[in-house]
Amino acid sequence: MADTVYITGHKNPDTDSICAAIAYAELKRKLGINAIPVRLGDINKETEFVLEYFNIPAPEYLATVRTQLSDLDIDIISPAWPEVSIKTAWTIMKKNNVKVIPVVDENEKFLGLVTTSDITKKYMDMLENDIIAYSKTPLMNIVETLNAKLICGSQKDFNTTGRVVIPAMNPEEMGAFVSKGDIVIDGSKKETQIKAIELGANCLIVTYNGSVDEEVVELARKNKCILMIAPGDTFTTARLINQSIPVGYVMTSTNVVSFNINDFVDDIKDEMLRTRFRSYPVLDDEQKVRGFISRYHLISRKRKKVILVDHNERSQTVDGIEQAEILEIIDHHRIGDIQTGYPVYFKNEPVGSTSTIITNLYFDKGIRPSKNIAGILCAAIISDTIKFKSPTCTPMDINTAQKLSEIAELDIDRFASEMFRRGSSLRGKSLEKILYNDFKEVRLGKFKFGVGQINASDRESLSEIKDDLIKYMNDICTFKDYDLLILLVTDIINVGSEVLFAGREKSIAQKAFNVGAGEDSVYLNGVVSRKMQIIPQLAAAVQ
Incomplete structure (x- = not known):
């Protein structure tokens, strides 16, 4: 989608400022530009009447155009669920050339991070013989990690101690090594397989893609022993099985430094310099992951794009304007102190209302404003020229307002009286x-x-x-x-x-x-x- 262009009038906006922004945003959209009108303060009673009369919503309030994380092209990294195996997470990282993956729950809310360092450190330090049980590894993680074929059994039958045994002895000697609930990895010895099941093994993994005798299958079903066949050799299978533990076991979930998508870039710099992590998760208000930010993103920051109407002085414009990219200025006041880094389209005319200029930009493009847009433009001209009585009023204002009133089917005298009446009382105002x-x-x-x-x-x-x-x-x-x-x-x-x-x-x-x-x-x-x-x-x- 094209970058958003914010069109805004001045602080403490009057009717001309608000209506000019709305109308110019509408013209820009007709020309294929993703423009939205915004306001820099509360609308007054007169403007409120005008917008209600022509059934047009008030623009959204914009507090600042300082650069936010939402303005940056941060890295988008697909999240993983805590049950995913570390082998799968590692594969995803290598495929996408990333070193971190966010971990989220079933509602996609952020739980923590898993990095390549988390995986390698935990895998190298994995001396516990019951790690599969302790980490609550799902059965399907083992099946997928080993690329195995499940012969019988299911997750509800998987009640292992987590201890992995490779019986390299005669079946009659296995009793000293195999205990109830163990995971047994074996080649293709029928006697060893039967003995393992009889000793209470919870899971039997047959390697080398070996065939399993029907007697072994029936015994496994009877004893609720999970039985699967893995394509790898016994050594490879034993080496891989611990890679099936879930990322939820190895992820970092405490003291994670994260930022909000609406945070300002200036506000996060110091924290990034202090902590010196490779990248940081960026979350939204619902704690969902929007991406990751690194220090290099701060170098190539994007500026918000802004068009100023009805003003051209820094004190009157939106906060943070120095961090924005001003595209145009449309105004009818004296030249102020706004500065830009390069030439911009600046249209400044000695007329009584910015809405007069906006209207004629429509006509110059051969575009007829809609009835309600014509109405608010006419109202703004009437307001800013005080129904053509102001010394700032020009013949162009009068002629433009007359054209607009015809499009809007508006009685200028009647409308002006009601508009001024609605906005002219001081009673009840602070x-x-x-x-x-x-x-x-x-x-x-x-x-x-x-x-x-x-x-x-x-x-x-x-x-x-x-x-x-x-x-x-x-x-x-x-x-x-x-x-x-x-x-x-x-x-x-x-x-x-x-x-x-x-x-x-x-x-x-x-x-x-x-x-x-x-x-x-x-x-x-x-x-x-x-x-x-x-x-x-x-x-x-x-x-």
């Missing part, structure tokens, strides 16, 4: 929600400003919380080290804004808006645009 409803960080020279904006037609509700809001703004200035915080509470109907300001450089706002010292707010008639009517005034005051 101070934080009011300040950060549509908030942007701006740097002018050596100063760090924060400028928020919210639409509210009921100035009475503002007067009720104004003192608390200014106090909250002062606290935020101290906490986040802003020189100046400004909040526009915009009255869409009467076309004006109550401008609140706080911070140690409050005098810059007083100078910009020609208000006296000691004042912390002013009503500016006709002012509705942060971009065209507030930030330029602040820039002039700073200079």
